[in-house]
Amino acid sequence: MGITISNISKSYGEITALSDISFDVKPGELFGLIGPDGAGKTTLFRILTTLLIADNGQATVAGYDVLNDYKSIRNSVGYMPGRFSLYQDLTVEENLNFFATIFGTSIEENYDLVKDIYVQIEPFKNRRAGKLSGGMKQKLALSCALIHKPKVLFLDEPTTGVDPVSRKEFWEMLKRLQKKGITILVSTPYMDEAALCDRIALIQDGNILEIDTPNAIVSHFPKPLYNISTNNMYSLIESLTNYEHTYSIFPFGEFVHYTDKRDPIDKASLKTYLESQGLTDIKIEKTQPTIEDTFMELAK
């Protein structure tokens, strides 16, 4: 009853959006599709929600074929597009009511499902949707996608443009929804959110780079990873780029994530090299790789 995707390809003219993608989402799973803009996430969502037809391959959602049983899918999934797509000139309550009605249900009937989310926007229920803040809009959109008790929920970049606090709340809600037995496929460009999923697929340029649990993906990182910080970030990056033993560098907040070609790493000589470049306050510490590091490594 989850989602199965086998050998899906899709191109728009010359541009390939998805090339031969296959993976499964288990029933009740919170599955993340992680990748940068233009990776093909939205195209995949549209194929699964029966809005687009794939050039090749098959897919099923909640047991229904996306091509032949598209009507059954439209009855049983919730979809939240990447762009805010509610009626801006309708109030919060009117929007929710409308979506409940067209799915043949009512707010009261499924109130327990949306309650956690809806109570937060209920104080604004008479405000026009267009006048809500970004986080509120996303909560309303999620409520509207949930109001008919879907079996599978598709959320296309639900937290893009939302503040960190609201993002955190949003993911807590997804976790609660998952406990109610809803299969959730969510896409995001934020790597930190990936860790909150049961399993993730890293996607780039229409190809799946890797599919696994967040922990497993991190453990696949091939080399020991080091945090390096100095007094000058810019010349640190420049120096490391020119260093003969550098395998990869990746700016990460106040640090640079560094891997070395040698195994084991010669910390002392690296430090001497950086000092010779005029850098001070040099700190080199081993650290745990993140999904972002893995993604950058795989995307190389």
Next chain:
Amino acid sequence: MKRFVGFVRKEFYHIFRDKRSLFILFGMPIAQILLFGFAITNEINNVDIAILDQANDVASKEVINKIAASKHFSIVDIIQQESSIESIFKKGKVKAVLQFENNFGNNLIKEKQANVQVLTDATDPNMASTISNYISSILKKYQQELNENISIDYQIIPQSRMVYNAELKSVYMFVPGVMTVILMLVSAMMTSISITREKEQGTMEILLVSPLKPFQVIIGKVFPYIFLSVINAVVIVLLSIFVFNVPVNGSLFLLGIESVLFIITSLALGILISTISATQQTAMMISLMGLMLPTILLSGFIFPISSMPLPLQVISNIIPAKWFIIIVKGIMLKGIGIGFVLKETLILLLMTLLFIGVSVKKYKIRLE
């Protein structure tokens, strides 16, 4: 059914919360009908004219009095010599000059023939010919009165009578036309815009991924506009009856039924436009260029179809407005029944079915 009601309710929210579309819906019909009724008219009223009376006798005075008495003309100047005619025209003070020859009265009695020259400013040709027609008819009337008393001559005087619009009131001609244009504009443009708005704002994406069937979406979109267009039609008919005294000689019920048919034709066209345009702007441009212009120019609303070149006459047949104008004129002015407009009604009905058929076929159940 509950879904349908919910959808229609949502459409009404959209309409009543968008001030601009509300204005187009209700302001435009009233503005247009008043404009066409009062300002744009082929009748002449209180046209300024000047008189050059070289005879200055009883007969010429009587003619001048008759002209001054008619509400169509007002005499603003009496000039003395022929040379001032040109300057008075150049100043634009008058639209016509009436010149009586010397011995006008004598000639009329003795020679049984006298001359009056009617000089009109033909920079506006329609106006000029209307003025000269009006003046000739006043002269003819005077001539008849004279002959009544004398009755020597055997004259054949043609008596033409205008039927259905005896006073040649142009508002009679404009009302059916304006009604057609407004219903076409409101129905076709507003529906096509409201459907493409869903596409543009991305809400169509959600509507597609819902159990709503295409025909439910389309009927839900169209239904409020049928309702509003009917209100518009009623307002127009009431305005024409009470403000312009246009008679409704035929059955109001039949007029209502035919109007609803034409509204549905226009809505079907609107849906068709929305299936081929991706943005509200495109929909509006297609509605204006593709529907409004032909409706105004080729439907017989302003220019008579019979005086168009043959290719345009042929093209005019595919314009729904042409048939509706024939129907409305027939019912309002001639008072004819369904039997006489059966052909036009059937043509409209067929067009409607065709438009609906094509739109349902072209309606996209997916994004591409």
